[in-house]
Each structure stands twice: as C-alpha cells, then as structure tokens.
Amino acid sequence: MTVATPEDPSALSPEQARGLFREGLSVPTSGWSGGWTQANLLAVPREHAYDVLLFAQRNPRSCPVLDVTEPGEVRSAIFGGDLRTDLPGYRVYVDGEPADEVRDVREVWREDLVAFLIGCSFTFEAALLEAGVAVRHVEAGSNVPMYRTDRACRPAGGLSGPLVVSMRPVPAEQVADAVRVTSRYPAVHGAPLHVGDPAALGIADLGAPDFGDPVEVRDGEVPLFWACGVTPQAAVMASRPPFAIGHAPGMMAITDARDSDHLIP
Amino acid sequence: MTVATPEDPSALSPEQARGLFREGLSVPTSGWSGGWTQANLLAVPREHAYDVLLFAQRNPRSCPVLDVTEPGEVRSAIFGGDLRTDLPGYRVYVDGEPADEVRDVREVWREDLVAFLIGCSFTFEAALLEAGVAVRHVEAGSNVPMYRTDRACRPAGGLSGPLVVSMRPVPAEQVADAVRVTSRYPAVHGAPLHVGDPAALGIADLGAPDFGDPVEVRDGEVPLFWACGVTPQAAVMASRPPFAIGHAPGMMAITDARDSDHLIP
Numbered sequence: 001m002t003v004a005t006p007e008d009p010s011a012l013s014p015e016q017a018r019g020l021f022r023e024g025l026s027v028p029t030s031g032w033s034g035g036w037t038q039a040n041l042l043a044v045p046r047e048h049a050y051d052v053l054l055f056a057q058r059n060p061r062s063c064p065v066l067d068v069t070e071p072g073e074v075r076s077a078i079f080g081g082d083l084r085t086d087l088p089g090y091r092v093y094v095d096g097e098p099a100d101e102v103r104d105v106r107e108v109w110r111e112d113l114v115a116f117l118i119g120c121s122f123t124f125e126a127a128l129l130e131a132g133v134a135v136r137h138v139e140a141g142s143n144v145p146m147y148r149t150d151r152a153c154r155p156a157g158g159l160s161g162p163l164v165v166s167m168r169p170v171p172a173e174q175v176a177d178a179v180r181v182t183s184r185y186p187a188v189h190g191a192p193l194h195v196g197d198p199a200a201l202g203i204a205d206l207g208a209p210d211f212g213d214p215v216e217v218r219d220g221e222v223p224l225f226w227a228c229g230v231t232p233q234a235a236v237m238a239s240r241p242p243f244a245i246g247h248a249p250g251m252m253a254i255t256d257a258r259d260s261d262h263l264i265p
Numbered sequence: 266m267t268v269a270t271p272e273d274p275s276a277l278s279p280e281q282a283r284g285l286f287r288e289g290l291s292v293p294t295s296g297w298s299g300g301w302t303q304a305n306l307l308a309v310p311r312e313h314a315y316d317v318l319l320f321a322q323r324n325p326r327s328c329p330v331l332d333v334t335e336p337g338e339v340r341s342a343i344f345g346g347d348l349r350t351d352l353p354g355y356r357v358y359v360d361g362e363p364a365d366e367v368r369d370v371r372e373v374w375r376e377d378l379v380a381f382l383i384g385c386s387f388t389f390e391a392a393l394l395e396a397g398v399a400v401r402h403v404e405a406g407s408n409v410p411m412y413r414t415d416r417a418c419r420p421a422g423g424l425s426g427p428l429v430v431s432m433r434p435v436p437a438e439q440v441a442d443a444v445r446v447t448s449r450y451p452a453v454h455g456a457p458l459h460v461g462d463p464a465a466l467g468i469a470d471l472g473a474p475d476f477g478d479p480v481e482v483r484d485g486e487v488p489l490f491w492a493c494g495v496t497p498q499a500a501v502m503a504s505r506p507p508f509a510i511g512h513a514p515g516m517m518a519i520t521d522a523r524d525s526d527h528l529i530p
Contacts, residue, residue, distance in 0.1 A: 049315060050314060050315040050318065053315065053318050053319060053322065054318060054333055057318065057322075057330055057333060058333070065322055068319055068322060068323075
C-alpha cells in the first residue's frame, strides 16, 4: 500500500500520524506532530525487563524512561495507539542481530514483551526552531545522524554497550541558545553532552553516521552532540539478548504526551 | 555500646557519620553532614527488584532512584560504607510486617538482596536554611513528621500503596521561597506537592504523624507537604512481599554524593 507523506506533518495529531503509519507510511518522524512527545521503543521479554530498566536508571542521559507497559500490553499510558503497528518502522533483533526492519511487528509480538518508551531529542527540536535555531536534518528532510561513541554506558545485568549520540550542527553564535533551550528538557536528553570536536567522542567521520543520514556541517557551525535513545538498541546489539524489538532509528513512537510535560521551569 | 551524638553533626563527613552509626549511635539524620546527600533505603530479593524499580519509575516524585546495587553487594557507587551497618536504624519486614527495628542487619542480610537508594528531602533542607527558611524539626531536634495520604501510587507488579508525604510548616511570607528553593532539587522530591489544608491529602490530624514526630505549626504558618521516600516502605506494608529491609524512618543513608549533584540550574 502506498501512503503519501502529508504536506505538513507537523500539524498532524498523534492519532492522525499513527494512522498513516498503520496504513503503511514508513518515514522518519523528525518534525512530525509539533508539540507532541516522540519516543524511542525497546520491547524485551519480561525476564530481561529488569536489566533494561536498570540500564536506563544507570544511564539517564541517554535512556530517560517515559513509560513502561505491562507484559503483553500494546498500548501505554502515554501511547493510545497500537505499539505493534503505529510506528513507521521497527527493527527485530534475534540474538542481538537486527534480523529484519519491518513496518509492522504483529507477527513476532509475544505475550511476555515489556515495552519501554524512552525520551527522544526530536521533542526539543520544535523549541529549537522557536528560538530561531535551525535544525539541518529537518530542513533537509532527512533522518538525524547518530553515532556510536567510544564512551561505555554503565552496564546493568547482561546489558552493556556504547553511548550513542545524535548530532546537530549549530552556528557558533547560537550554540549558547541551543544549550539553554535543550537543557530545559532533561526528560528528553536535555543539554548536549558534547560541543565540538567529534574525535573527543571517538567519532572518526561525521559523514558516516552509524544510524540515520549524514548532514552538512557548514563553515562557522559547531557540531553539537546529544545523548540518544538508540543507545539501548546499541546495547542490545553489543550484548545479544535472545529477542528484542526496537523502533527503526529516526522512526519514533509519537505519543499523546505534550512536549511541555517535559519542560522544567 | 553508648555513642554520644556529636555537638555539630552537620560538620561531619559522610564517612565520620557512618562510623558513629556503625559504632551504635541511632538517631534521625536530619541536619547531619551538611551538603551531602541523604537517601532512603529499600532492599528486596532480586526476584522483586523489577517491581520496586518500576514502582519508582511510575512514582518519580516520591521515589527518585539515586542508585541500585548489584544483588548481595553492600556498597553502592554513591555509598562507600556498608549498607548493613552504616545507617542509624533499620526496619526488617516479613510479609509486609515491620518485624523488627534494629541497628544492624548483618544477621538477616541475604545474598540475593538488591538495595535501592532513593532521594530524601533532608537533602534540600540545607538549601532552605541558607535561603532563610527555618526547618522546625531541625530546630526541635526531632524527626520530620510523615503521613500516609489518601492518594494511591501508580502500582507496579505486586507493589501498590499510598503516597507518603513529609511536612514542614513555613511562614506564609516564605512559602514562595520554600517552593522556589526546593523545586531546584527534582531528584530529591523537588517542590512541595501540596501547600496548605492537610485534609485535601486525607490527613486528619497533623499532630499524629504515621512516621516521625509531630512538630508545632504556629499562627501565620502554612504546612507544606513534600513527596516522601518512605512511600516504597508504605507499599511494602500494603502489598506484603515476603521479605524487605528499609531504613528506620528519618534515619537515612548518608551518601558520598553532594547535594549540589542534584541541583538543576
């Protein structure tokens, strides 16, 4: 089925956006449903749920937990849709290998799965735009670039792996604005954890992201790096639990929570 | 063994304070080790740890998790002492009944216990004092009054129970200051969740706290209520898991983390 990308996806309600994905649309969600919180998804069997929740507690910058479902449930307190069909794309992991990237996970869903919804930096992009800070990958209509770093997360039980970051280039004179605006959203990764030289994070080539698409970094711009909710999926890849389902990077769960719910005064 | 309360407990380092408790001193820790973070303790068998961690995630105002130990470990990343001996008092729960209040839990410690250190409002009391807001129970040298409310926490697995609050009376003209100061410490309960009439929380008599000691509320003062880290222990009492160890109310774990670690800008 072919579903066209709407002209102004930022104006869609979460329910409308989820409906388009359920009908078959598969695109990154950056810029969609302005003002509504987007979330990373990781679903694991109940027996591995403690490790994921503890990993999140120990790595709060990259894994701010917004909600956790009861085993087998397909909706959550902040996600009125169906977690198996209402994201634009999924990755199914078997023994840590991304076996399949699919539009729908009803076939592989299990009754013992616990789903974690984890804050996403797309949430603060509307606030950046409002403050006059352009977001390159939104302008380009591409996915945000994400990189594995050389920083290890604090392990939890069987889960360990590298910190993953997203990158947005910002003109030098707006770096302070970008820090100020995003630091008010600690539940969705907050302030950048690194400003400037990618090598300091062990990133060799900004042009070759591990997830998402590369973006241009122009003269006079500084790359800003935020902790990224793909981090738990990188831990799944590194630690190889038997089964897990994640969102496809950049293709988030659009929730019924407002961005302003995560704003601190 | 009799160990005297030192003249100025606020000047003690966490290590010094823990040493006195280990030697037998058993007193509330409000006002101790100024600038160092105090924490509530709840230790449960590994098989119940997920419920506790999820309960905390779902009730972040009352249960801000500062650290979680590996099963059987007696120290944590933020607590260099021995969790079995270095708090001034403990409650041992069997089937949800506080079977025993003791100074030391080495006899009943188990290899499968996971300890949760949960933020405590004593942490922001130094900041209140610095802002010129007196803290009545510190002046009185008594324990903070704590009350079960008629508000139910969001349950998690087998754990459910009422929200517990601590109360501090504040002169009407300083209520705004108290709110402003404490809201900067979201990891240790943050701003009051209720200002004024205790009946609105289902508290019938301020003079009869469920935990701790009553304090005087003077003319012109308003009672301020903060979410309290005794909440998970109230859930243990309500939900009756087979075994748990908590701190004795008001007798906290004095950690090696600084209060300023929990301060937001």
